[in-house]
Amino acid sequence: MAINVEKIRADFPVLQKQDVIYFDSACTTLKPKAVIDAERGYYEEMSGCAGRSAHRLAKKTDEAFGAAREKIAKFVNAPADSVIFTKNATEALNLVIRSFDYSQRRKIVTTQLEHHSALLPIMEQKRRGTATMEFLPTNSYGTFNENSMSSVIDKSTALVVVHHTTNTTGMRAPLERIIKIAHENGAAVLVDGAQGVPHSKVDFRKLGADFLAFSGHKMCGPTGIGCLVGKSEALEKLDTFIVGGETIETVALDKVVFRKAPKRFEAGIQNYAGAIGLGAACDYLGKIGMNNVEEHEKKMAGKLMDAIGSVPNSTIYGTSSSGKRSALVSFNLKNVSHQQVALMCDNLSKIALRAGVFCAEPAAKSMGFGKGAVRASLYLYNTEKEVQVFAETLGKIAKLG
Known part of the structure; x- marks a missing residue:
């Protein structure tokens, strides 16, 4: 079902108050009023600590915090006790990679297409001598050589870390095959869903991965909140990460007994407002329907690629196929630097873009834009008219090259 974009745009205060064409949703999305109101509601109506005090404001906070966890779990079809709150996807990825048991198997398999937030924790484990690192082969278009996967993911593999959707091209990894091969070899799989969960219907149970990481601010939620979703048996095998208040059952000077997940990984006072806001974002996206969001993005991806390709x-x-990516396109114009393109789009037409290597330098180098590119990333609030303005603006800029 086609979504009513104009009706959706009315839900976003920034679009009502700012004259902007916002094509930077892969960095962070705009926030609907429902999310802003939900976050404000915590500060104005409760502002207590969950799971600690007995007074009414604390109880109200506890109920709202628990309800948020339930909403997020429902959104990705996972049990509520499998949802761990983090400050973002970066922390969720670090939690798994740094807490995983490498005593029996030491190899971590990943790809050169990953965001630095996935690559760097693996590289740190390698630097410390905890684990080794090997890459699934990909080509200059960012596609996988599926025939060679079994030779890389083997019985020595402890963990496979791979994206759902890349932040450089919007293309998806062949997760079904990767997860199947990993599990056949006894390896766990951590999926970076930062660019996947906001743009497609991700079903954690159906996906079959052991862990899924994502951020709230990329899916209409607040900044400073993210989630790690994990199978119960996989979470129980992780070592503690950050410890402190509310992570324990009992403490003596010679012994600590930690709680089960998710509480074991949620040390200290949590970002209650952020969690409540993310729950509201899940409600908001759920009402629109993620299948409808995905359908809109596929249409916009085609329009976007046609617009850029016409310059x-x-x-x-x-990939040249718009059906195989989200509404995210990285590109360059000959003889005009990526920084100049982004700045001129902003100055000429108030179009917000990203320029650089997008915190994915190895990926950028592998696909031929190691010095940088321009990225246009759209979402449910973008229109065909905006893409038309973008095409016209790029045409003007290209004439300067």
Whole structure:
């Protein structure tokens, strides 16, 4: 079912107050009023501590915090006690990679297409001598060589870390095959869902991965809140990460007994407002329907690629098929630097873009834009008219090259 974009745009205060064409949703999305109101509601109506005090404000906070966890779990079809609150996807990825048991198997398999937030924790484990690192082969278009996966993911593999959707091209990894091969070899799988959960219907139970990480601010939620979702048996095998208040059952000077997940991984006072806001974001997206969001994005991806492709001397990175990516396109114009393109789009038409290597330097180098590119990333509030303005603006800029 086609979504009513104009009706959706009315829900976002920034779009009502700012004259902007916002094409930077892969960095962070705009926030609907329902999310802003939910977060404000915590501060104005409760502002207590969950799970600690007995007074009414604390109880109200506890109920709202628990309800948020339930909403998020429902959104990705996972048990509520499998949802661990973090400050973002970066922390969720670090939690698994740094807490995983490498005593029996030491190899971590990943790809050169990953965000630095996935790559760097693995590289740290390698630097410390805890684990080794090996890459699944991908080509200059960012596609996988599926025939070689079994030779890389083997019985020595402890953990496979892979994206759902990349932040450089919007293309998806062949997760079904990767997870199948990993589990056949006894390895666990951690999926970076930062660019996947906001743009498609992700069903954790159906996905079959052991862990899923994502951020709230990329899916209409607040900044400073993210989640790690994990199978119960996989979470129980993780060592403690950050410890402190509310992570324990009992403490003596010679012994500590930690609680079960998720509480074992949620040390100290939590970002209650952020969690409540993320719960509201899940409600908001759920009412629209993620299948409808995905359908809108596929249509916009085609419009976006046509717009950029119509500009002389433009180069689009990744697959040429709009049906195989979210509404995210990285590109360059010949003889005009990526920084200049982004700045001129802002100055000429108030179009917000990202320029650089997008915190994925190895990925950028592997696909031919190691010095940087321009990224346009759309969401449920973007229109065909905005894409038309974008195409016209790029045409003007290209003439300067």
